[in-house]
Amino acid sequence: MTVFGPGVGECIVMHLGNGDWIIVDSCMLPAGTQPVALDYLRSIGVDPAKSVRTIVTTHWHDDHIQGMATLLRECPNAQFVMSVALASQQFIQLALEVDAQNRLVKYNSSASEFTEILEVLESRTRSSYAVGPSMYAQDGTRIFHGGYDSRSEVWALSPSAATVTNASTNLAELLLTPGKCRRFKHFSPNDLSVAILVRAGAYDLLLGADLENTAAHEFGWKAVLSSTVRPMTQAYAFKIAHHGSANADHDGIWLSMLVNQPAVVVTPYAKLTKPLPRGCPVYC
Amino acid sequence: MITAILETFSRVDVYDANLQTRGVRSDAWVSPEIEPEQRISSETTTDRLVSRLSNGSATTMPGDGRKVSEPIRKDNLVIRFPTDHVKLLQQWECVVLRVHDDCVECEMHDLTDDSQPVECAELYLEEFNSFDKPLLCEGAVFYWSIGHEIKRTGQVRRYSELRVRRMPQLSSLKKREISERAKQLSELLPSNL
Numbered sequence: 268m269t270v271f272g273p274g275v276g277e278c279i280v281m282h283l284g285n286g287d288w289i290i291v292d293s294c295m296l297p298a299g300t301q302p303v304a305l306d307y308l309r310s311i312g313v314d315p316a317k318s319v320r321t322i323v324t325t326h327w328h329d330d331h332i333q334g335m336a337t338l339l340r341e342c343p344n345a346q347f348v349m350s351v352a353l354a355s356q357q358f359i360q361l362a363l364e365v366d367a368q369n370r371l372v373k374y375n376s377s378a379s380e381f382t383e384i385l386e387v388l389e390s391r392t393r394s395s396y397a398v399g400p401s402m403y404a405q406d407g408t409r410i411f412h413g414g415y416d417s418r419s420e421v422w423a424l425s426p427s428a429a430t431v432t433n434a435s436t437n438l439a440e441l442l443l444t445p446g447k448c449r450r451f452k453h454f455s456p457n458d459l460s461v462a463i464l465v466r467a468g469a470y471d472l473l474l475g476a477d478l479e480n481t482a483a484h485e486f487g488w489k490a491v492l493s494s495t496v497r498p499m500t501q502a503y504a505f506k507i508a509h510h511g512s513a514n515a516d517h518d519g520i521w522l523s524m525l526v527n528q529p530a531v532v533v534t535p536y537a538k539l540t541k542p543l544p545r546g547c548p549v550y551c
Numbered sequence: 552m553i554t555a556i557l558e559t560f561s562r563v564d565v566y567d568a569n570l571q572t573r574g575v576r577s578d579a580w581v582s583p584e585i586e587p588e589q590r591i592s593s594e595t596t597t598d599r600l601v602s603r604l605s606n607g608s609a610t611t612m613p614g615d616g617r618k619v620s621e622p623i624r625k626d627n628l629v630i631r632f633p634t635d636h637v638k639l640l641q642q643w644e645c646v647v648l649r650v651h652d653d654c655v656e657c658e659m660h661d662l663t664d665d666s667q668p669v670e671c672a673e674l675y676l677e678e679f680n681s682f683d684k685p686l687l688c689e690g691a692v693f694y695w696s697i698g699h700e701i702k703r704t705g706q707v708r709r710y711s712e713l714r715v716r717r718m719p720q721l722s723s724l725k726k727r728e729i730s731e732r733a734k735q736l737s738e739l740l741p742s743n744l
Contacts, residue, residue: 275669297668360733367729368721372692373644374660385736444690450646452689 268465268472270506271303272534276330279474279506280304283467284415288313289321290345291463291474292331293338302334305341319345321411321421323404324384325461325476326350327442327451329377330536336383347388348410351403352426352434352459359385361439365449377451404461405431407496414467424462424497425478429485434459457509458486464498471500473524475508480517488517492524501526510536637710639663639698645672647691653677655687659695674713683715692716 271278276294283289290304308315319342324335339347362385365378404410404423411421426434444450457477465472481487488508491497502525509515511533643659650656654673661667674695676684683693693715700710721729 356733356737359736360730363729363733364721364726367725368718371718372716373662374646389736445688450690 268504269307270532270534271307273297273303275536276303276333277510277534278303280307281465281467281472283320283411283413283419283421283465285413286318287320287414287419288315288318289323289411289421289465290319290338290342291323292325292476293322293333293335294330295333302338304338305334315342317344320413321346321348323348323410323421323461323463324350325463325474326457326459327353327377327381328457328477329451331477332377332380335380336387339384339387343391346402347384348402348404348423348461350426350459350461351405351408352431354403355435355438357435357438358442361442362451365443365451368449406490406494410463418466418468420466420498422464422466422498424464424491424494425476425487426459426461427485427490427494429483429490430458430487433486457515462488462491462508464500464502466498466500470504471502472504472506473502473520474506475515475520477509477515479509479512479515488515488520492517492519502529504530504532507531507533510534635700635702637698637700639696641698642694642696643670645674645693645695647687647689647693649689650687657693662694678711679713679715683713686715686717692718 268279268281271280271294273294273296277292278294279291281289281291288308293302293304295301296303296306305315308318315338319338322335322338322342322345324332324347326332339345362378362381366382369378402408402410406423406425406427408423409420410423411419413419442451444452457479458481460476460478462476462478463474465474478491479487480489484490484493501523505520505525507515640663642662644662645657645659648656648658648671651673654675656671656673659670659672661670676687679687679693687693693713695711695713697709697711700708702708
């Protein structure tokens with residue numbers, strides 16, 4: 268597993284055996300020329316067009332989605348996975364509206380990236396059905412099965428059913444900024460984020476995405492911990508959720524989802540006046 | 552006395568615009584009459600020309616020193632008055648991330664240099680125009696321009712401007728188009744639901 272965290276942005280690239288690669292989220296190189304995942308894979312001699320099997324976007328925030336459309340275009344054989352909470356015509360319409368309204372602005376929001384993703388997926392479609400199946404992730408969904416001896420699995424641990432229901436009724440309010448200049452919120456709730464469990468042979472990896480710990484038991488990490496459909500296993504490595512933010516931590520993760528003294532990694536988020544992670548660290 | 556620089560096809564004629572200039576106007580033509588002794592050489596600078604206008608006479612500055620007596624079409628005359636102007640040094644397109652009581656937190660994209668990384672800043676609300684402040688909310692776009700303001704007298708002063716972008720609303724026709732497009736795309740993406 269290779270984790271990229273250039274200060275703004277996050278991308279995880281994993282080899283699951285047998286030449287099968289999976290990419291979770293996307294960010295750009297500091298110079299902004301191409302997605303970091305493509306640059307990395309090509310630098311180690313891997314052809315993304317042939318070897319990338321699955322691309323997951325955990326949520327729509329700018330720092331996790333930049334360059335995703337380019338990734339999809341360069342990996343035509345990869346299935347695309349995103350949160351089921353966004354599996355609606357309403358979300359597509361919101362993304363298209365925000366993109367149309369922000370055409371006059373040079374640096375567009377993540378809505379434009381989503382619009383481009385949809386166009387890439389559309390271009391894959393022949394006749395009236397999709398050629399490369401897309402998949403929506405939610406609690407208990409197995410989003411990949413393959414790798415060496417077909418023993419590798421990737422599971423989505425979120426969003427929970429309650430989160431999906433809540434999003435279906437409040438999507439615009441959740442996603443969009445108020446006022447006339449509509450953009451996807453920079454700091455919208457991360458309940459819709461897709462946390463992932465990777466089972467690769469003897470080692471399991473927990474990728475926390477930007478999932479947060481909310482007060483309600485039906486959302487966020489509380490919902491993951493109380494889930495009855497996720498694999499009950501303990502991971503050896505943990506990509507700490509939400510850039511080490513204190514509101515994404517839950518003791519239950521460390522006690523029941525991770526082995527004693529797991530390997531941990533955190534990607535920073537510098538695009539704040541008080542960058543993450545902060546002075547109050549998450550203790551392992 | 553108003554001093555204007557008239558730019559014609561191939562020469563610059565300096566006229567004193569007050570009525571002491573002896574000129575014959577007929578329809579679209581201006582025919583200046585110039586005394587031979589007021590002819591000047593080609594090396595005469597504009598500054599020296601201005602100083603010689605104090606007696607209200609009209610002078611010309613042809614490259615070859617010849618007397619200018621040809622009629623000049625009015626629609627060929629361009630009158631330029633020296634004005635204050637701004638030299639832009641740097642400009643950012645900024646997106647508001649958060650609005651606090653006295654400042655806004657924003658991310659900044661350098662419009663003058665694409666190679667620069669995205670930066671984050673806090674700007675005091677008092678720096679914004681009063682008519683722009685109501686528009687400041689999460690997602691609002693504004694432009695921050697800095698440069699030099701150069702007065703016509705030659706004085707240079709640094710300037711900084713914050714201007715909020717007014718975004719046009721989508722028309723109902725456009726919204727209908729988007730709605731149909733969204734329906735089309737959602738039908739093409741199968742779901743495992």
